[in-house]
Amino acid sequence: MSKPVIIMWFRHDLRLKDNPALFHAVDIAQNTIVDGVKAKVLPIYIQDDTAPSQAQPGGASKWWLHQSLTSLSTSTESSLQLFSGEPLAILQALMAEHNVTHVLWNRCYEPWQIARDSNIKTQLKQHDVEVLSCNGHLLWEPMQVLKKDNTPYKVFTPYYRKGCLTRTEPRYPQSMDLSIDWCTSNSATRIELADLGLLPDIHWYGSIEKMWQPGEQGAADRLATFIAGASRQYREDRNIPAVTGTSLLSPYLHFGEISINTVWYALKDAYANDPENEHCDTYLSELGWREFSHYLLFHFPHIPTENFNSKFDTFIWRNDPQDLHAWQRGQTGIPIVDAGMPELYQTGYMHNRVRMIVGSFLVKNLLVDWRAGERWFWDCLLDADMAANSASWQWVAGSGADASPYFRIFNPILQGEKFDKEGEYVKHYCPELRKLPPKFIHKPWEAPSNILQACDVVLGHNYPKPLVDLKVSRQRALETFAKSKEDALHANT
The missing domain is CATH 3.40.50.620 (HUPs)
Incomplete structure (x- = not known):
């Protein structure tokens, strides 16, 4: 034997x-x-x-x-x-x-x-x-968290506070003697890493590999950096795209290079002397959102391709391919939206606040089906995750569980002025606008011609004119939503 x-x-x-x-x-x-x-x-x-x-x-x-x-x-x-x-x-x-x-x-x-x-x-x-x-992979497995009537939660807050936090504490990270007796006899059917075909022929990832250190050690280093720094101002800084105010742990968690339990308890242990620290609690709740997305996928397995809320099935999308292409290239003429795409291509990542802004713009201002955005993020994001990606896109579209209501349409100008006041993020990823003063960095079309000329900005030449009028496209979205509600009502009568 x-x-x-x-x-x-x-x-x-x-x-x-x-x-x-x-x-x-x-x-x-x-x-x-x-x-x-x-x-x-x-x-x-x-x-x-x-x-x-x-x-x-x-x-x-x-x-x-x-x-x-x-x-x-x-x-x-x-x-x-x-x-x-x-x-x-x-x-x-x-x-x-x-x-x-x-x-x-x-x-x-x-x-x-x-x-x-x-x-x-x-x-x-x-x-x-x-x-x-x-x-x-999870703090609380989805089959173990149900409401009193044994049906799954559909709203985050009761799911997290009643369904999760009142349960037994998540498993504490296991320690193990890593002296493992590995089996070294090679299988006849094994292949080499290169045979998996994971690396493209074109070396497009140069800037990405400078920013990230994939692997277990990279995950541990990233967590330590976050706890020592950004976690201390997380509640406020997490929304500021120009600073490193988030943990940047999402790709490590997706690939399981660090366990969610390790991250959870590292934060709790770091703030053990301040158990009600708002920054720690806010970050832990974000981990809760990660859990919720996996929970939704488990209980509602259709959400990667179908609306969670079926009333959106009658929604009529414009799905203009030129609009989608302009959005993908960062050529919409809306600075905070356009800045998100170079960040995505250069880093394999996009700040979460910007993800919400660019998602809302695509789905609501351009009326492009959320599934087109989901597929684009799936291909371009290092942390692309079926559960998080589909739940997040349905959230911003208004069709998901505990979703942002459809009539809540992010105004990218106001979002930029609130979370990128000096335009540092936009200037970094849209350098053609870097000379514009903060007053006009998020709405260059309102800048007087002499300021545009002094700042070397020629709208329609080195920076595009807005693809749509924000007020007009907002109203169009609301009217389209109202019609879809009416159509859904008639379909059910």
Whole structure:
């Protein structure tokens, strides 16, 4: 009998520390002895080619994943084995090569993953392989948080305050002796990292790789930097795009390079002497919003492609391809909107306040379907996450759970003047406007011709004229919404 092997299937948990499935895999390996031979842990990552097209990672996420797998391979002493294809077939092939006694993974919550994992678990158990799945991605699993009538929450505040905070405290991060006995025998079907095809042929990510350090150590460093600095003014600074007022942990959390439990308790421990600190509480509630998005996806699996609120199904979108293209290129003529796109392309990230502004402008001022914006963000964001992306776009569109009402239309001028008073953010990402005084930086079309000339701004030449009149497009959006409500009412009578 060959030596026993415990398979640790890494997914959205590309880390060693506080990894529940890995913790149990090591524990099982240390206590599994067959014919006097102790079991070893075989770490694997599978690129699931059978996943729905909408779930395949976008270009920016692929770059991050490549770097993260490189980091994880180093952490596993080059024992990490990579595969591409149908997960069940790959696991069965490994079972044919090794004496596999257990397979472990941390649970995923996207609908297609739930169905896939359930089938795999059933199939493996039929071959006398023990399967253990763990929660390594959320503070509170969605199936455990329900209202008194056993229906899911649809509004964030009661979900978070009643459904989550009144429950048992989230699991405290696990500590583990990281002296792991890895299985080093290579599978015949394993592939090299380059074979996953994650890096593009064109080196467009130069500025991105200068800003980010993907991997477990990069996540730990980012958390430490946040706690020592931006967390102390988080409540106010999180809305100021010109400063680093947020944690920038979202891509690390998405890929599981740091656990949500580690972040949660790091903040609580840092402010243990000030348990009601408003900055800490505000940040923890933002982690709660992350939980809520996964909760919604679990209970309402249609939200990545369909309106959460069906009354929006009758909404008539303009969907002008030229408007969408101008928005994608940062050529709308609305400075705070246009600044968001260069930030996205140069950093793989967009400030959350700006995400709301550009999203509202696309959906409400341009009347472009929120799904077009969701798909664009999916391809361009390093932290693209099915749950957060779909929930956020439906929130800004007004069609989601606990959504911003449709008639709440962000005024990008007022938003810019409030959160980018001196225009520092706009000047950085729209350098053609950098000479404009703060009075006109968010509305250059109102600047007198002599000021535009002195500031080297020629509207329609080196900076576009506004794509739409904000007042007119706002009224158009409200009228379209009113008509959709009327159409929905007639459809139900």
